[in-house]
């Protein structure tokens with residue numbers, strides 16, 4: 246895709262900025278793989294017998310398992326967040342709540358809760374020994390619970406085959422997908438007291454009986470231990486044969502599939518990569534997923550423009566995919582302006598990141614002319630009359646301009662540094678000044694504020710900024726539109742971006758502002 250595309254940019258960042266610079270939003274919960282959210286931030290390897298990875302993978306399956314291929318209902322749509330669904334007997338346990346407590350933090354206006362569940366599952370599996378999994382975005386959060394339909398261990402083989410067929414999977418795929426999932430985690434005493442006894446182990450305080458000996462990591466031990474009769478899988482060797490669903494499922498083709506997985510880790514890896522991707526891409530019929538998201542080779546990030554008098558301040562970074570730090574590399578930014586001119590700056594290395602358990606690396610460069618000297622050294626100063634229309638990069642002499650289209654930048658509506666604090670009351674009212682470029686002619690400008698609706702979906706509330714009858718010119722090229730932010734809207738924890746509409750097309754603000762640090766309007 247071509248940058249900028251706010252939704253794909255946001256999904257791509259979560260997908261591919263996994264560790265290191267500008268990353269960690271997901272991996273903080275699953276590195277190391279023995280982490281468990283309910284332990285709090287200081288415990289690296291849980292002594293509960295639980296892990297976030299296992300909770301997320303199980304949540305993804307249970308959320309998807311409501312799908313009905315015949316009528317296209319159900320699927321991965323975060324409907325399991327509704328208490329009515331998560332409290333059903335088929336969804337016993339606190340793992341679903343745990344999962345959304347963590348992954349809700351990465352959801353935003355571009356990333357639905359369902360996409361965050363898919364992203365979390367993929368990033369967790371990739372970083373805990375598993376394969377790279379193709380990711381598509383665009384899942385839509387359900388507004389109500391789905392019909393029941395998650396398989397339960399006491400059900401017979403025929404009903405499991407029928408349940409997976411309804412979800413869109415053959416019997417062989419059922420065997421495989423259960424093995425791919427049950428390489429993580431186990432069965433807990435609290436949820437299944439008749440299947441799993443209490444064991445009073447200080448290193449397994451929730452008495453979890455694990456499916457294989459490497460329960461925080463993806464590997465084919467679930468198959469090796471099953472085939473060699475050394476398995477402790479409580480759904481295979483449980484005392485109550487009625488709940489030995491893995492035994493019935495794994496053995497249902499004479500162990501052909503499980504033997505093939507025990508014999509070939511490569512086959513297990515490739516089969517699971519395909520089936521987990523299909524599981525995550527099983528969505529209600531009306532949902533259209535994006536293409537598989539691949540990393541942009543050169544990607545600007547965090548581009549911010551603001552106006553201060555006759556100067557436009559530009560800050561941001563660029564990520565060079567598939568590169569490592571290299572002091573010899575030179576990266577230059579060229580920007581084209583409204584007057585037909587071009588500016589340029591040499592960028593400074595700002596960090597490195599990695600993804601998919603270190604299989605990919607990226608290096609980052611900041612636009613800051615002098616990163617060690619804030620605040621002035623952090624921004625490039627552009628002449629406001631000339632402005633900016635698009636960017637290009639030159640990496641070691643090679644032009645990077647997205648095949649000639651450049652990296653478009655919009656300077657028609659920007660935050661103005663004349664924004665100010667009206668009073669020190671608490672919450673303290675403030676005035677947001679928005680600078681609108683003469684001739685840009687937006688039909689509307691508005692404040693955007695992230696909110697959640699009654700079903701927990703992220704929405705954007707808009708407040709129109711009135712077009713002034715007599716616009717105040719801030720310089721020869723920009724006029725100010727203002728809005729006062731008062732009352733509870735002005736509390737310092739509420740952040741606003743600036744949206745606008747041109748020729749019937751809405752543009753979202755990319756960076757946020759709040760009352761903190763503003764000078765007094767009176768001065």
Ligand code: HEM
Pocket residue numbers: 295296298299300302303306337338339340396397398399405422423425426427429430431432433434436437490494
């Ligand atoms: C017939 C199908 C299935 C049955 C009957 C089944 C049954 C179970 C049961 C009883 C548990 C214990 C839950 C608890 O104690 O809270 C469990 C855990 C788990 N299941 Fe399944 N499962 C099935 C399919 C799957 C599939 C297809 C996946 C994913 C691809 C999956 C992933 C998991 C994971 C990761 C856990 C561990 C959760 C943890 O340790 O917190 N399961 N499953």
